[in-house]
Amino acid sequence: MHGSASRRVQASLGARYDVDLFGRVASNVSTAQANAQGSSATFRSVLLALQADVAQTYFRLHATDAELDLLKETVLLREENVRINGRRFALGDIGELDLSCEDRTGNDPVGSHRFDAPACPARACPRHPAWQASCSLQRGG
Numbered sequence: 001m002h003g004s005a006s007r008r009v010q011a012s013l014g015a016r017y018d019v020d021l022f023g024r025v026a027s028n029v030s031t032a033q034a035n036a037q038g039s040s041a042t043f044r045s046v047l048l049a050l051q052a053d054v055a056q057t058y059f060r061l062h063a064t065d066a067e068l069d070l071l072k073e074t075v076l077l078r079e080e081n082v083r084i085n086g087r088r089f090a091l092g093d094i095g096e097l098d099l100s101c102e103d104r105t106g107n108d109p110v111g112s113h114r115f116d117a118p119a120c121p122a123r124a125c126p127r128h129p130a131w132q133a134s135c136s137l138q139r140g141g
Contacts, residue, residue, distance in 0.1 A: 089099040
């Protein structure tokens, strides 16, 4: 067969199977499944904590909005009170002390709208000399 072309095809197929006598493969599969379940549980736990934080923040925001609305309304009412007392003073119904120090709790009725209690009465009524004198006496001056 010198003149004819010949082809030789060789194919080999190999397969190997290890007998898992000590359960090493089954143990690896169980470990991987347990790790996947642990990761899933951790994810759900973090997701729940995040949802709880979002809910708390939502309620805090609405409570703060309600408090801000109340404070704005309080400022408006105090300004209205100052306006009314200004008219009463102009009519001679109240005196200057009542006008300048109508609120001795630390709130400047016409100014900066502080909501903290003063350490000194002059902070509450800085325009009135009687309160300034009282303050200087309290400070020892």
